[in-house]
Amino acid sequence: MDDPKMKNFDLKTLREIGNIGAGHAASALAGMINKKVMMDVCHVALVTIRDMAGILNHQHGEVLDVQLGFSGDINGSGYYLMSKGAAWELMGMLRDHSQGGDKVFDGHHLTAFKECGGILLSSYLKAISSLCKFFLVIAASHSAHNMDFVSNLLFGHHTADERVFCTETVFIEGENRVKVCFCLILDNRSLEVMFKGV
Numbered sequence: 001m002d003d004p005k006m007k008n009f010d011l012k013t014l015r016e017i018g019n020i021g022a023g024h025a026a027s028a029l030a031g032m033i034n035k036k037v038m039m040d041v042c043h044v045a046l047v048t049i050r051d052m053a054g055i056l057n058h059q060h061g062e063v064l065d066v067q068l069g070f071s072g073d074i075n076g077s078g079y080y081l082m083s084k085g086a087a088w089e090l091m092g093m094l095r096d097h098s099q100g101g102d103k104v105f106d107g108h109h110l111t112a113f114k115e116c117g118g119i120l121l122s123s124y125l126k127a128i129s130s131l132c133k134f135f136l137v138i139a140a141s142h143s144a145h146n147m148d149f150v151s152n153l154l155f156g157h158h159t160a161d162e163r164v165f166c167t168e169t170v171f172i173e174g175e176n177r178v179k180v181c182f183c184l185i186l187d188n189r190s191l192e193v194m195f196k197g198v
Contacts, residue, residue, distance in 0.1 A: 011044075013198050017128055018044035018167035021182060024127035025120040026171050032116065033093055033173065040170035040177075046191075052164045052183070064110075066117030068141045070125060073134035074190035080121040081181040087113055089178045114141060124167075124182050132197030163191060 019042050030037040064087045066080040082090065091109055094116060118141035129136040165184040170177050186194065 010195075013195055014044045014046060014165070015042065017131060017194070017198060018042050018165075018182075020131050021124040021128045022167050022169045022180075025124045025180075025182070026169075028119050028123035029093075029116075029171055030173075032119065035173050038172040040172060042167055042169040044168075045166050047164050047166060049159065049162050049164055049185070052166065064113055064117075066114055066121055066141050068118065068121050068125065069139040070136050071139075072129075072136040074136065074186060074193050076184055076186040076190055078121050078125055079181075079183040079185075080117040080124075081183060082117075083179070086179045089176060090116065093173055093176050093178065117141065120180070121182065125184075128184075128194070132194050134193055134197055163188065165191070165194075 022042050023039060026037045026039040062084045064082050064084060068078045070076060070078060091112060094112060121141065122138055125136060125138055162185055165186060166181060167183075168179070168181045170179050172178075
C-alpha cells in the first residue's frame with residue numbers, strides 16, 4: 001500500500017474484515033459438502049486494479065470467476081476467482097471424488113461453479129456487511145471463463161486506479177486444498193463506509 005490515500009486504511013482492520021468474510025465462505029462450503037472445511041491463513045491487501053492485474057496474471061493465468069454486483073450503503077462489484085486447476089479441485093470436492101481426466105469444463109461444470117461461487121461470494125459479502133454494520137443488496141451472480149481475466153473483464157468495466165480489496169486463502173477439506181480469491185471493487189466513499197463500521 002504505497003499510495004498515501006490507501007495508508008488511511010489500517011492493515012489490522014483489513015485482515016479482520018477479510019478473515020471474517022472468508023471464514024463465512026468456508027462455512028458455507030462446509031454446509032454444501034456436509035464436511036468440515038478448514039481455512040489457511042488469509043492474505044489480505046488493498047491494491048489498485050493495475051496491481052491486481054500483475055498479481056492475477058502471474059499467479060493464476062487462466063481464471064474462472066463469479067461476479068456479484070451490490071448496492072446499498074456501499075456500491076461496487078464482488079468477484080470470486082479461482083485458477084482453472086483450483087476450480088477443477090473444487091468440482092471434485094463437491095462431487096466427493098477426484099475429477100481426474102483432462103480438466104475440460106463443460107456446461108454442467110460451469111453451472112456448478114457459478115452456483116457454488118455465488119453462494120460463497122454472497123456469504124463473504126453478507127459476513128462483511130454484518131461486521132461493518134451496513135445495509136447491502138446483492139444482485140444475481142454471473143460467471144465467466146476468462147483466458148485473461150484482467151484484460152477481458154476488469155479493464156473493460158473499470159479503470160486501472162480503482163481500489164480492489166482482495167482476500168486470498170486456501171480452503172482445506174481432508175487432503176483437498178483449494179486456493180480461492182475474493183475481490184471487492186469499491187470507490188473511496190464505499191471503502192470509508194466499510195472501514196468506519198468495524
